[in-house]
Amino acid sequence: MAAPRPTRRPDLEVHLGASGLVVGRLHLGSGRRSAFSYDEGWLRDARFFTLSPDLQPVAGVQHPRQVFFLALEDTAPDAWGERVIRRAHAKLRQEDRDTPALDPVDFVMWVDDEARVGALRLFDPQSGAYLRAGGANRHVPPLVELDKVLHAARALEDGTESVQDLRYLLGQGTSLGGARPKSTVRDTDGRLAVGKFPSQADRRDVIRGEVLAMQLADKAGIRVAPARVEVIGGTAVAIIRRFDRTDDGARIPYVSAATMLQSDGRDATHAYTELVDVLLQAGADPIAEIHELWRRLVFNFLICNTDDHLRNTGFLYDARQRGWRLSPAFDLNPMPGDRRESKTWLTEDTGVIDSRDMLMAAAPYFRLDAVQAGAIWSEVAQSVAGWRAVARGLGMRGTDLQDFEPAFAQEGGAGT
Structure with a gap:
């Protein structure tokens, strides 16, 4: 395994998509925090869109509040990926005590180019290669x-x-x-x-x-x-x-809901109605996406999915419509031992979702009348009510069904 970084940190180019369109430059500095500047050609490009909401569409160096601008932070490894990197780095230091300590910028650098989430890519002009691309021992395993x-x-x-x-x-x-x-x-x-x-x-x-x-x-x-x-x-x-790739391997720009709201993802006081506002301003098909968002909130409530923090909702950029859509849902988990309430607030006034009445009362903000909201609730509840048959088809038996039953047995219309 090669060391994670050279002694001197050169600037990197930020490319977009499989074609490698140059969209900016990443200035790594001391390793504690980076800076970014848009490529002037990208600023003039008819396809231009703001890569990250914390970046202004202007020339010149910009200094993000976090280690990287937020859309690039979304490509960083999670806690498991960081654990792997720390172990690999520890082995490198055993082999060579001169290996530099890990800096905050290093974790994004260790991500394999082929596996990196979304369409942003990091290119090293000195080596003429994308970071962590190729090599006999570096590949996405089949x-x-x-x-x-x-x-x-x-x-x-x-x-x-x-x-x-x-x-x-x-x-x-x-x-x-x-x-x-x-x-x-x-x-x-x-x-x-x-x-x-x-x-x-x-x-x-x-x-x-x-x-x-x-x-x-x-x-x-x-x-x-x-x-x-x-x-x-x-x-x-x-x-x-993975939903951030097309059938022909093209890369689709991705940002998390945390990035959309310029949050670090740990702030529990953001609300789903803020995402409604984002979709109204920048959505490719705002009303349809807002209806979809409310349907997901109903589903989360009915299966007791309480791990709905802002990094577990994402957006994909639709280049044809020049706007953002909700990504396909992911990281959905029934939590049978948890109190049935959301992690993300419903509105800034009501707080976490803990009842059907709360969701129904907020339906107008999601551009749904009472009849439409009731129909969606019934559709979702009917699907969730059939959970046992789906579970058996996946190989669950006996104690497995008992383990999960508390997540599905609750008020609001989803049976067991």
Whole structure:
């Protein structure tokens, strides 16, 4: 494994999409925080759009409040990906004590170019290559190698990982899909997907539970990332299709809801009605997207998905309509042991979602009248009520159904 960065930090070019369109320059400075400047050609380009809401569409160097401008922060590894990077870096320092300590900017640098979320890419003009691209040991593993990746993830949790294990995992832990053990994988049809693995800390079949939620969401009329269960050596693994790539491999710009609201994602006081305002201002099809958002809130409430923080909602840029759409839903998890209330507020006045009445009362803000809202509620509740049949189809039996039943048995019309 190569060291994460050279002694001197050169500026990097920021490219957009598979074609490598130059859109800006990333100034890395001391390693504690970066700066950014738009490429003047991109500012004049008819296809121009603001890459991140914390960037002004002007020439000159801009200094983000965080380590990077927020849309690039969205490509950073999550807690699992950071854990892999820290282990890999520790092994490098064992081999060479002169290896520099990790700086905040380094984590984004370790992400594999092929696996990086969205359309932003980091290009090193000195080497003439994208960061973490190519190399004999750097590739997105195909599905047929998933048993090796699963073994590597288990070894990392145990603290017994080898250099080869780290090579399978390094740079593949994306910001999509939460903090669970995971890896980007290439599915049997060549498309990118996220493989999510059981954790030693699990007390129920979390993997099948997430796929259950994703498939129920699809039945409820929600755009959702396709998800299925693959059994690898007797272990259930969730395979969730990446939605930031097209069928022909093009990259689609992505930002999280946290980025849209210029939040670090840890601020719990932001509200879904703020996302309504974002869609009204910058949405590709605002009313349809706002209706979709309310449908998702109903679904989250009915399955007790309480992990709805702002990084678990995303937006994709529609270049033809020149606006943003909700990304397919992802990271949906029934939480049977939790109090049934959302993490993100419904409105800035009402706070967290904890009842059907609260959602129905807010429906007009989501451009729905009482009849429309009632019809959506009934559709979602009917789909959720069939959860047992879907769960059995995924291989859940007996105690699994008992484990998850509290998430689905509640007021509001979703039966068991």
